[in-house]
Amino acid sequence: MRVSAIGCTALLLLAVAACGGRDSGGDTGGTGGGTAAAGQCAGQQTTGITDTSIKLGGIYPLSGPASAYGDIPKGIKAYFDYVNAEKNGIGGRKVEFVVRDDGYQPPKAVEEARRLVEQEQVFALFQTLGTPSTAATWDYANQRKVPQVFVATGASQWGTDTAHPWTIGWQPNYISEARVYAAYLKKEKPDAKVAVLYQNDDFGKDLLGGFKRALEGSQVKVVAEQSYEVSDPSVDPQMRNLAESEADVFLNVTTPKFGSQALAADAKNTKWNPTHIVNNVAASITVLKPVGFENVQGVVSATYYKDPNDPTWANDAEMTLYKQKMQQYAPGADVNVPYHTFGWAVASSFHKAMEAAACPTREGLRDSVRNLKDVKVDMLLPGVTLSTGQGDGFPIESMQLMTFKGERWELFGDVIDTRKEFGPLTG
Amino acid sequence: MAAFLQQVVEGLGAGAIYASLALALVLIYQFTGIVNFAQGELAMFSTYIAWQCVAAGMPFWLALVVTLAVSFAGGMLIERIIIRPVEGAPELTIVIVTVGLFIFVNAAAGWIWTFLIKDFPNPFPGGALEAAGISVNFSTLGVLGVVALVMGLLYLLFQYTKIGLGMRAVAANPASARLVGIRVGRTLALGWGLAATVGAVSGVLVAPLLFLEPNMMGGVLIYAFAAATLGGFDSPLGAVVGGLVVGVAETLAGAYVGFIGSDLKVGVPLVIILGVLLLRPQGLFGRAAVERA
Amino acid sequence: MSEDLVVEDLHAGYGDARVLHGVRFTVRQGEVCAILGPNGAGKTTLLRALSGVIRARGTITLGGTSLTGRSPDAVARLGVAHVPEGRGTFMPLTVEENLRLGAYVRRGPSVEEDLERIHTYFPVLKKRLKQAAGSLSGGEQQMLALGRALMLRPRVLLLDEPSLGLAPLVTRELFRIVQAINTEERTTVVVVEQNAHLALGIAQQAHVLETGRIVLSGTAAEIRADEQVAQSYLGYRV
């Protein structure tokens, strides 16, 4: 950064020459100081990767209203530091993870993506956070043929789109998650009337839309829906309107703060006691705890990775390792923050995908993440694995239902593989 | 009808929140002519101090007292350190300084306490008061009560104490206040301290309802602006009444005006601000800026 | 020298604009001193410099205590009451509050006594104690301003154009009261006034200020007798 700032000052002072020539300054795709790939990998891009190193770049909101997600890269960094120090990196390559802040603003995300690719010369964009930032950058990544892997958003288009082979998601997409809830209701409450609170953006609309589509042909009906904006101070008025519907199921499609507000509003209203389903994004213990555990008993959700707050995993080997290494490599970070766990699991997924790559090249990574077969990853629920393939661009599509009892989530039923249950998702 | 009244009650609950922040905004505007964009963030920061105290094991009410004291001192300090150097600069310079303060305080809170939501103890009992088919949450009543109490205390301070008289004099005519021997600088700092204290009360009140995180007050600010505009930027009473009206108007519009729905509710403060400024620029309780020569 | 107001080599202005260039005069304790001069001569600036509203270079002493460089509130605490141009009324406050503000830097029960005293000077204010000061007429506001200044129990009273915008009858009444105050309270008064007639009528000393310099000084009688002054400020020839 400092270099570019000085560069521009220099320009303004008519000292352009000091900046170095356009051709000398790195933007040269495959020749930027990597290993020369040989054999079947010949001619593929090796920018940002050598025999001993691999450089990744991630874009997260470290400032602005979505900054809570800024904890994810801390988990990722801790994982890579651990692997670098104790496992000699990924296949002998030490991982360098460069994190940039986009403040959840798409134009900033574009700038940072270009900085990472052109200036930092990263091997791949490892996570862009949020649908807007990812949508703003994926054309660029695909034009430049830079892998944009495991983006941190559950929008379905990363998996269904065919024009962007270099971009792939990771977490279960919102539509799949909605299908899990719909299946649950069809079985448990076949004539349920559902009230929905949803965030007025791609996340909320994807989930609500997927939910409605999955309900088609059943007796379960959505009788009331209310949206909110992230700029709203509170969802209390929406909750009041939903309560009037007297629905017997409440589907809570919110992000953490609003999730807490909705849970609290439901608890406060003693006249309306619907079955409360809270979506995965707001199902963290950190969301439930402020509401008071006594107020969220029996709430239903679905998940795919292990919650560090859940005593079920107290003696789990993966959990123990995670907590121990987090404390060691990210001192000061709270191991119980699920975003850290998320980061840990996604970094671990990258580890597996990179190891499985046939070639240590960008093309190799691209092909590897699209050819995952039941890959087990640390901190995912038992039975949840990564699988991708021809026409399936969604690594995780399995979730398990859970209900809140006492001070923890209790998993119930089997892991639901939405692919098998509902068929593949198409655009 | 009961449903309608229930909506009104909900609106009053939301309005009480807007009113409390608007009150803090108005206090600073009165004394300094500055619209402090960072007011909500300062309130949020104060709330974190209260949270920290409670987390350290202090009883709630003691934590509150400590927070109010710290906020008061903090407000004065901010006036001294951040605002004083640009005193007398163009209005816009000061606006931008408060915007810078907004960004700084928000980020600092996130840095210190992370962006994860914190549970904040609710000083009021759960449950609700039921009457005539309408239920009013005790916390709504509590918020309304405390806002009324703060209003009352401010009224006593301004009307019946010498310091209050001095502060009103500074608000009315700073140059002349200086000539009668009032230390205007000290009074302005006092005004900031007072506003920060009222803001802290506001933050502590809303934290159990909105849940504490660094962006807690961001969404409230525009409604507080609308409330202050409606009530008149120089009238504490107006701020409170304005807040309640804005809260009710917003809730009713969201519930009964089909086109607005819940997504376009944020248009309500826009309409209110625009409407008030065009029809009655001094607000409901403000005094017209026209003075007799 | 006891309580004399002594001004020496006073320079003052606004930003780059210099207005006063070495003003020098003395007002003896208990005297009324009139400052005359055309618009823009620097009369108001002079009063502002005396009360610390604007920064000044030079020396101002009151009874040997230096006033130079002090802030207006500090000067007020030393007993200098400045009734500014435009009267400085606290419009939204009541008349009584305006008066009490005058005694802001003092304490004690004497404040109540002083309120009574003000009522005897200005009976009209007594009737309106609870009324907003902004609702008073111009003349009443000027009386309020004087009353407010008196509440300080000032050693020096600085009056800036008290007659501005007032009806002649009201103005005359006002000057009568100023004179009464001066004689009864032994308060030193510096009055800046366009209406030289009135000012000279109550003053012992007078100075004529032109473009930031004192061009003429003398007793009120001497000044009144000066032909230039008569032409310029009194509107008639001697």
Place this chain on the structure above:
Amino acid sequence: MSTTKAKVERPASVRKGGGRFDWRWAGLAALLAAAVYAPFQLVPFHVFQLTMVLVYAVALLGLNLLVGHAGQISLGHGAFFAIGAYTCAILLDRFDLPYPLTLPLAAAVAFVLGLALGVPAMRLRGLYLALVTLAIAIFLVPLLKRFEELTGGSMGLTLAKPTPPAWSGLAEDQWLYFLTLAVAVAAFLLAASLLRSRVGRALHALRDNEIAAEVMGVRLSFYKTLAFAWSAMFAGAAGCVYTWVIGFVSPDSFTVNLSITLLAGLVVGGLGSLSGPVLGGLFVMFVPSISQDINDAAPGVIFGLLIIAVMYVAPTGLAGLAGRLIKKIPRKE
């Protein structure tokens, strides 16, 4: 930078000293030459950054007309920027218009909307206008989402970027840069001539003393509305170029943050001068990432402090600071 300012704003002093006159023109010419030469020297990433600086500079130029020259505060200029960006995107996406045509249309739409909003806004002053415009900026985001068929809702619209014509032999980033540079130069010339016209003088009179201006016969409401509409037009044009360069619009791109950052950028850059917007553009573009370099954990802490610090050191903005520094040099000589 301040050469520009001096040339346009103080023609009299320029004419007085022949030597300085040449020096300023030379500086301006050199600057333009450097601007043309730069994309052939800089790596594409830096070219992109410079392009964005110019985009912001055009928007700030408009904001400057309103804030710096007419004395009205707008905290909602991001809204007009968004209107321009969306108009352009919708024309490209839904109507397949060739991209050069989108610019005048986007500017026109922003102008008309500015005019419409300017009619009620003209009756407000200072902070009140700031509050209204702030509310507009906040309201725009859900409004954009509401008309999903047109705007793509919260997913936004992804668009192809203008491709360089074959004859130019330029790369995409260079072509976008030159398009933006052309728009920026045109915008600067337009702004400069606007300010030199009768209208500009009326605006200055308005800013310096509204009552006096009215007494002098300046039609207050007319010029205020016009200033609002013009500034909206510049912002709209900037928004359109933004769409060309970024190739993506979504409601999240134009939150109230953008409006606040723009105003902060302008004030930091310097009000009322023609170089202020350029310095402001540099500030908006580079300071957030510099902040992150200084403090990785909380960039906002540094960003906020930097804004406050600039206001202390240079209450009249960086342009004013530069102006003061440059003024000092000839005095010593």
